Amino acid sequence: MLNIGCHLSISKGFYNAALDAVSIGANTFQFFTRNPRGGKAKEIDMEDINKLKELMIEHKFAPLFAHGAYTMNLASDKEETREFANMILRDDLERLKLIPNTYYVFHPGSHVGQGSEKGIEFIVNALNEAIDEDNEIIVLLEGMSGKGTEIGRNMEELKAIIDGVKNNKNLGICIDSCHLYSAGYDVVNNLNGVLEEIDKIIGIDRLKAVHLNDSKVEFDSNKDRHEVIGEGTIGLEGIINMINHPLLSNLPFNLETPNELDGHKKEIEMLRREYR
Template sequence: MLKIGSHVSFSNKGLLTATQEARSYGSSSFMIYTGAPQNTRRKPIEELYIEEGKEAMGVAGIDEIVVHAPYIINLGSYKDNTYDLAVRFLQDEIRRTHAIGVRNIVLHPGAYTDKDAEYGIARIAEGLNEVLSGTSETEVNIALETMAGKGTEIGRSFEELAAIIDKVQENDRLTICMDTCHMHDAGYDLAGDLDGVLEQFDRIVGLDRVAVVHLNDTKNPRGAGKDRHTPVGSGYLGYEAIKRVVDHEGLAGRPFILETPWIGKDSKQSRPMYEVEIALLRGDAMERLGEGFFDHLERLHHFYSKHELDPRTYVLGTWETLKTDAKAKKADPREPMERLYDLAVEHQALPDLTEEELNQRITGWLAGKQLLVNA
C-alpha cells in the first residue's frame, strides 16, 4: 500500500492525537513535530501517549511515520550560542524520535547567514558529526531536506547535499527528504523531466538515500528560490507532475507527506485538502470519497467549461497575472482556488455544499477530466 499522509498536530495526547487526525484524512503515513516548530518547549517523553498512539497506528494500518525537526535549529550558524543550541536540541529531538519509534527525522540543513556557502557546508557537517556521535545509542537517521534556495540556506542543490554527506563520518545515518516545491523552486524540472532529475540526483547523491518525500505544489515559477507551498494542482507543478512523483518506481516504498496549506475565506476556519489530495494521489478516490463526489466533479467540469476554463491554463495564467501585473495584484490578490470558489458560488454551481466540500471538489477539478474516465 502506498505510504501517503500529511503533517498532523502533535498536541493534547501526543502520538494518539496525531494518529487520530491522520486516520481522519485516510492517511497511511504521517509526519509530526514533537512540539511547536518555532521553540524548544517540549513535553516529557512519558506524556506523549506513545503506546496508545502505536496501538491506534496498528488499527489504522500505519507502520511508518516521520518526525520533522524544528525550524529554529541552524547548524550552519557562525554564532556559537546558536550553533551549540542547534546541536544540543537536535540531539534531544533524536532521542525523542527514537522513543516514539521513528526512524527518520527531517532537518533543514541550515543557513550560513553572514558567511558563505563553503563555510555553511563545513559548519553543518561539523554539527552533524557532533550530533550523530552524541546519539549513537539511537537508530534514528537525519533526513536532510532539499531546500528552495531562499536567503542563505544550504541544500538548494544536490551538490551541496553531497558535499555535506562527504564531510560527515557516520554518513550512513544521513538520508534525504525530497521536497517537490523546494526542488522546483531551486530550479529542478520535476514537471518536464522527472526521470532526468532523479537520474541526476542518483548520480550525485544516490536515490538509495531518499527516505521521505514531501509533496507540495508551488506558487512560484521554476527557479524562483522562494518556497511557497500551495494545494496539489493549484500551482506551477500541477497534479499530473506530483502524481508522477508518487508513482515513480525510483521512489517506491518511501512515505509521501503533504505539507499543503489549509484554505478558506476565513483563516480561522480554513481547512486542509488532505483527504481529497491523499485519495486522488493514491488512486482510491471512488472508494474514499464516493460516487457523489464524482457526480459533483462532473457538474463542475461542465460548469467551468461553459466559462471556457481549463484547469492548467487557468492556474498558470492566474499566477502569471499576479506575478507580472502589479496593478492586478494590488486590486485582486486572490489565488486560483479562491477565484474558482467565488465563481462557483456566484453562479450557484453546487449550492448545497459547504465551503470545505466545494473546495474539495475544486481540488478534484484541478486534477483534470481523466479522473472521471478512471473513476
C-alpha cells in the first residue's frame, strides 16, 4: 500500500485535518507543530487527539509528520536564537508524546557564516540536551538543497550530527526529492546510486520518511523550489521510480507541492495508480 499524504493545517484540530486527508485518499499528513515562523503552540485537546487515534486506526494511517518551525535555527551564531530554537525543540518533543504515531521532522539549521563544523556542534549540543535515553519519538533531520549556509546539504553533514548525538537510536533522516536533486544527488538518472550512498554513509535503516516534490529548478542548482508532481525537472517518471523503489516503497511520503487540497487529491490519485 502506498502511504501518502500532504501538508495540512491543524487550525481546526487534528481530527479535522485527518478527515481532510481521508477525503483526498491520503493515509498520512504533515502538520506544523506551531506557526511555521515560530511562537507559542496551541494547547493540545485530548478529546481531539482521541478522535484522531480512532480515525487513524480505522483508515490504517501511516505515521504522521510533525514539522518543526522554520525559525528554529539550532546552528545560529547568536546565543538567543539558539536558546529560542532549543526551547521549541524541547517543547515540541514533549508535546508529541501525546500525539499518536508521529515522526518529528526539522531543518537542521544554517551556520550563517561561522562554518558547518561549528553549526553542527551547536545542533549536536541541542539534540543531546533534548533527547534522553528513554526517548521513543522518531526524530528526523531533513536533507537540504544546499542554499546559502544550510547544514544538511549532504549525507556527510547529516551523519556528523547523528554520530554526535549520544541517544541516537531513534534519530534518522527524511529525504526530500526536490532537495536531493538540487543538492546534486541525481534521483532521476541514478536513484540506485543515491540510495547506495545513503546506505554507505548513514545506513538505509535511518531513512524513515520522504517529502515527495517535483522541482522548479535544474539539477545541482542548490535552490529549494518545489513544483507540482510531473511538472518539474524531476518529472513524473522520476517520482514514480521513487515511490516504487524497494528501499522506499514502504516509507511514508508527504507532498509539499504548490497545490490546494483538490490539487493534492489529483496528485495522490495519480500516484496510487502508478504504485506497483
